[in-house]
Amino acid sequence: KSAVTIKDLHYKYPNTTSEALSDISLTIKEQEFVAIVGQTGSGKSTLVSLIDGLIKPEKGDLNVAGLKINATTKAEDLSKVHHRVGFVFQFPEQQLFAETVEEDIAFGPRNLGWTAGQIKKSVDDALKMVGLPVALKTHSPFALSGGQMRRVAIAGVLAMKPQILILDEPTAGLDTQATNELLKLIKQLNNKATTVIMVTHQMEQVARYADHVIAMSEGKVIADTTPRHLFSDS
Ligand code: ADP
Ligand code: ADP
Numbered sequence: 041k042s043a044v045t046i047k048d049l050h051y052k053y054p055n056t057t058s059e060a061l062s063d064i065s066l067t068i069k070e071q072e073f074v075a076i077v078g079q080t081g082s083g084k085s086t087l088v089s090l091i092d093g094l095i096k097p098e099k100g101d102l103n104v105a106g107l108k109i110n111a112t113t114k115a116e117d118l119s120k121v122h123h124r125v126g127f128v129f130q131f132p133e134q135q136l137f138a139e140t141v142e143e144d145i146a147f148g149p150r151n152l153g154w155t156a157g158q159i160k161k162s163v164d165d166a167l168k169m170v171g172l173p174v175a176l177k178t179h180s181p182f183a184l185s186g187g188q189m190r191r192v193a194i195a196g197v198l199a200m201k202p203q204i205l206i207l208d209e210p211t212a213g214l215d216t217q218a219t220n221e222l223l224k225l226i227k228q229l230n231n232k233a234t235t236v237i238m239v240t241h242q243m244e245q246v247a248r249y250a251d252h253v254i255a256m257s258e259g260k261v262i263a264d265t266t267p268r269h270l271f272s273d274s
Contacts, residue, residue, distance in 0.1 A: 042103070043204055043235040044068040044091055049100035051086055060086045061259045064100070068252065073227065073236045075246040075267070078256030084239045087256065088206050091237065093121030105203040123152065126202030130209045132181075132189040141167075141184075141192050142177035148200040166195035169232075170225060187218035191225070204235045211242065223249055247271055 044067070051061040061083045068074050076084050089095050091104055096118060101110040105124040107117065129135045138144040145166050149159045167174055170191040176184070181192045190210060197205065207226065211219040227249055230236040240246060246253050247267045255263035255270070263270055 041070045042067050043070045043072070043105060044237075045103040046090075047101055049090070049097045049102065051090060051095070051097050053086075059098075059259055061090075061097075064261055066254060066261060066264055068235060068237065070235055071230065071233055072252050073230045073250050074238070074252040074254060075250035076237065076239045076254050076256065077241070077243070077246060078262075081258075082256040083259045084256055085208070086259075088127070088208065088237065088239060091204070092125045092127050092206060093118040123200065124202060125204045125206060126197035126200060128190075128194050128197050128205070128207045128210060130212055132186075132193040135193040135196065136181040136189060139180060140177065141172075141179050141181050144181050144192060145196045145199050148196055152200060162199040162201070163195075166199040169198055169229065170195045185218070186214050187222060190214070190218075190222055194225075194229075198229070202234070204237065205229065206237045206239075208239045209241065210238065211240075211245070243271075 046064050046066050049061060049064040050059055052059045076087065078084050090097060090102060093104065093109065096109055096111060096113050098111055101108060104121050107121050107124065109118065109121060136144050138147060142163055145163045146159050149162045154162065164174060172188065172191050172195065181189060184192065210226065211222055214222065223245060226236060250267050253263065253265060253267050253270050254261055
């Protein structure tokens with residue numbers, strides 16, 4: 041089954057002349073670990089914003105977690121897509137804002153109108169999923185290490201039980217140990233049935249963790265294959 045299907049998609053930002061994405065077609069299967077690679081300006085952020093339901097295409101269509109998106113999709117339907125997809129920003133400082141870890145993780149579930157009991161359970165479950173002790177709940181997220189902050193940001197997204205998890209350069213600024221631990225965690229989440237889409241510049245991470253790689257250049261997909269195939273000489 042496919043988690044994301046994109047067909048003949050074009051996207052242009054308002055008041056610009058050239059397309060940020062042109063003629064994209066691709067399929068991401070459920071439970072794949074996909075890496076999106078490409079230079080700055082190649083269209084990676086625009087592509088994941090479309091998958092996250094933040095923007096809609098000019099032409100072409102997407103199917104994300106069973107929901108269809110095209111140029112005529114209404115805001116409320118885009119919002120449904122947004123709620124089935126979890127987006128972890130590049131730097132946790134962009135995502136964390138509350139005084140305590142608990143409040144931060146509870147923000148999304150509360151926004152979705154869940155009951156107090158459901159919220160508490162989702163916070164505890166999310167902390168467990170990212171391997172953080174429940175005792176951290178009362179701490180300020182900003183007092184944590186870089187790796188822990190990343191985990192809190194991921195927990196905040198997981199608390200909403202997304203079908204698809206998008207991570208934008210999740211290991212940016214982390215040291216080698218924290219990077220390896222975080223990637224292992226992401227792989228574990230992937231093994232537990234979450235489709236993972238990771239934007240990265242680290243080819244080593246692609247080779248080691250991804251099972252599908254999409255390479256972008258100038259708004260186009262220039263490779264859509266397995267890491268093994270991309271990195272082989274033949
Ligand atoms: P990447 O994430 O690979 O760096 P982007 O998706 O951010 O690439 O950018 C793709 C193209 O769209 C670039 O040419 C970029 O300048 C342009 N672009 C990105 N965001 C905007 C915006 N908000 N307004 C206008 N153009 C944009
Ligand atoms: P909607 O109104 O469709 O729920 P929002 O943009 O208000 O869209 O929020 C969607 C999700 O994005 C939220 O459930 C939340 O998890 C996340 N989010 C929004 N703002 C923040 C924020 N400041 N910090 C962390 N997460 C946020």
